Amino acid sequence: MTKPSRFTFTPTGQSPGVTDRPIRRRFAVDGRVRSGCLTCKARKKKCDGQLSSPDGRCRSCVRLGLVCEQRPLRRVATRPSRRKAGGEQEITNLQPSRDDSDSTSQATSSSTDNDDKVAQRTGTLVSSKPSIPVVSGSWDGIERVLLRYFLDHVAPLCSILQQDGSSFCSVLLPMAIVDPSLLHALFAYASFHFDATAPTVPVTPEARLNFENQVTRGVAEAITKNAVTETTVACALVISTAEVIRGDTSRWLLHLQGAGHLVNHLGSSRLLRTTDGAFLLRYFAYHDIMASLSTRRRTLMDGAYWAQDVNATVDSADSFTGLAHHVFRHLADICAFVADTSDLDSSSCSDRRSRDALRAEDMAQALRTQDLHLQVDPSDSYMAALIHHAESFRFAALFYLYRHLLRFCDAGAVYRLRMKDCVQQILQHVSQVPSNLFCEIGLLFPLVIAGIGSGDDVGTTQYIRNRLTYIETWTKFKHVGRARDLLQMLWDNGRTDWEVMLAELGWNLSFA
Template sequence: MPTAAATSDAPRRRRFAATGRVRSGCLTCKARKKKCDERYTADGNRCQTCARLSLVCERVPLRRVVPKKKPRDASRSPSPSTSPSSSPLPSSDPDAGQQETQQDEGEVETSVLTSIPAQTRANNNNGFIALFSLENASPERILLKYYVERLASLCSILQEGSNEFRNVLLPMAIDDSSLLYALFAYASKHLHTSDPAPFSISPLARLKFESEAARGLSEAIRLNNVSESTIACALICSTAEVVSGDTTRWFVHLQGAGHLINQRGGPDRLRQTSDGLFLLRNFAYHDILAALSTGGRPRISGIYWVEDGPISADCLMGVAHELLGHISDICILIADASDNDYCYEADLIHRGESLAQKLKTQPLNLRTTLSSTELGILLHHAEAFRFAGLLHLYRFLSQFSPTAYALRVSECVEGIITHVSQVPLSFHCEVGLVFPLFMAGIAGVDDVTKTYIRNRLNNIFSWTRFEHITRVTELLELLWATGRTDWETMVRDLEWKVSLA
């Protein structure tokens, strides 16, 4: 027999593993194979680890005790509800308890997404659907809800009907996490403008969303795996910078979206799907207005975003598709004059007059199911764009003959104000009037017109909280204070790239 000393020196068997695993920790830490500290926040929603990492903290749901059912007559055939696989009675298998424990610790996804159909869970493994099914309000869920319920509607000038910023971008985000993070970053930048803000997103969390979106973009480019959702991600990154009031980075993202479209196969490839057509319209709208405000040329020329036949109302262009095509040609004319010093003045005037005639006589070929009221307002929006494009062209031509075009510029200002005044205040279409209002404001208008333009821009900002409208207003105020109209020179002096979208 061993002695007492030998017995005390023998190693003792440990009941628990040395890794420190606990059965009462949260499912999120278990899924990450990390030890849960089990120190929950004041509201009890998250452990300290999940709170520090901004993760959704999930715990094992409470189980309902099901009373035992009386066994049925053995002579009866078993029904589906009494089959062995669905019986609530405990199994007689001695390993059943061990198997149940392993299931509790390992199958985290099943316990977290119990309310989601199995097929849906299999098709959406990036957690997108879980953001809506979980009861705890994570930052991601709040941002996605904010984008769906508020921000997406602010991006469209249509008052009624479907919103492509929801119907197109959200399904894409299910399959592309980089686009999903771009939507998070977009919503987080606009969320703080709400008064009062329903939720506070830390700068670190916002940086995380932006970094993940950028990482997904770079990875898609590196692997030559550019998809429609990759293009959408670049466009959302650009728009997020625009509405936050940035005057540089938004243009870089927009140029990147143009590169991605070409890498994807160009407009012809995107036109094969309805989602691709939406992305083309989105890019074309911002690309043309960016070329106008920067003095460059559009990345892609022509009216490549429309098909033959009547044109449907769009959430960005309204019914002004073909008018924007002519404005694109005007930008190319001005860029040609800047790039080629040898251009003859007579040739430039001839090209300009030809473009002016096309823009003035362009009919609006419509196909829409909108109400007559909204369609009438969209027509005023399109006419304001027509006069704004003509004003930009006449200002360029006036350098060759100031007297000949002074009256035409005044007529364009009058036309813009007339049509803008027909758009009701805080109507969704009003958000698309920044470009016409700015063009009217740079034409040396009187104090009454200045006050009207200032009040109208302030009203758009008051209900959209898009900060680029503040930059546009600041630029106009500088021009008015100094009595200048050479806004292109002032923008270069400020080293700004102002978005007029």
């Protein structure tokens, strides 16, 4: 009898005992967590994913007292149709791919051929409905559209110079590349103007709120960390200007005052050291002076701090003041005088009234005789229009000063005659500025002043109304419409006390 062998046959490629136990897969443990909140993921800890607390935090974050950051919800975008008929280019989805491990995504701009037509002036300077494709349901798509819209349509309107949008782009875009807060400020600026054109698919309130929150968060973080830079100033200025053209009557002034604090923190001497800083300083100074004229307060900073040399000759036009640099020096002084004497009336101390009246006469004489110190060709039609723009500001400022003197000076008849002459001079110079130039954008303050002083002249009021309506039509700047409405209410009620009317309405208007 043969003995059973101790060995059993096993198939080739298997070792003894393989079939005796189930196959178990081993998982590599490298500390990565692919689900749960972003806070636990950053700590490389397992998240229970149970958001049962009242504030929506997971149990781990509640236990450790941490901020439980969740992934933002994403909206599914509909796939655009693909067609090549009629010579049209194929529309492709330009959304960048998203990695689940990334909590944020950056918008990228893509250039396409022949997808925008050049805005043509057929009665208006900017087309009312720009031919820009709107990508709905995608943050990245909206941001691309708004950035292109800002470059093509908004930036040119930020200057009173013809085709000067490149100056804004050359300063703001490099800053926006390194600071997302400024980029979102440009998105917000463009979204306000974009909606004014009545697009087929407007920017959603959620998208605009997201832009504003990003700007607020970035500026607040810079202030908290004592890391205020030129870019921080630019954020505040852009948001303030965006609120102005939106027709806001309160928030724009708060943003401008915030920009003033940031400028004061950095100091004008520091900003003047760089080209971008000097540009932002002129940007702020212009809007600060225009706001001071309408709100009758002192400018946030005194003097001609925006200029390297106060008495320098003007050989080129500025994006904000044109050729009126030396006139704007006096505007700041007049604003300070009006604020300092706001408590004076006919019953005030005679000595103080006489003293302040002499001070005002000196200011008026200095403004009347101020030379523009120009080194430009006055025969050039474009430069001639800018000269008329500067002169209209000169006489508007004189009217503003004379009207204030009526509050406490005895020579009221003399000042009324001077005011009447100022209105005639303003209208004469404004009429010399063609309606097809960007220089017309800067005529809001002179037109408002002329409207205040000519309420009893039907022909003049009709001209001013039509001019303001035309400016609002092609710029889509809603604060121009607010100014026109203010004048209309004054004319309808036979009033000239525009400051009281603004107080009754609860409006803060910018004459920028």
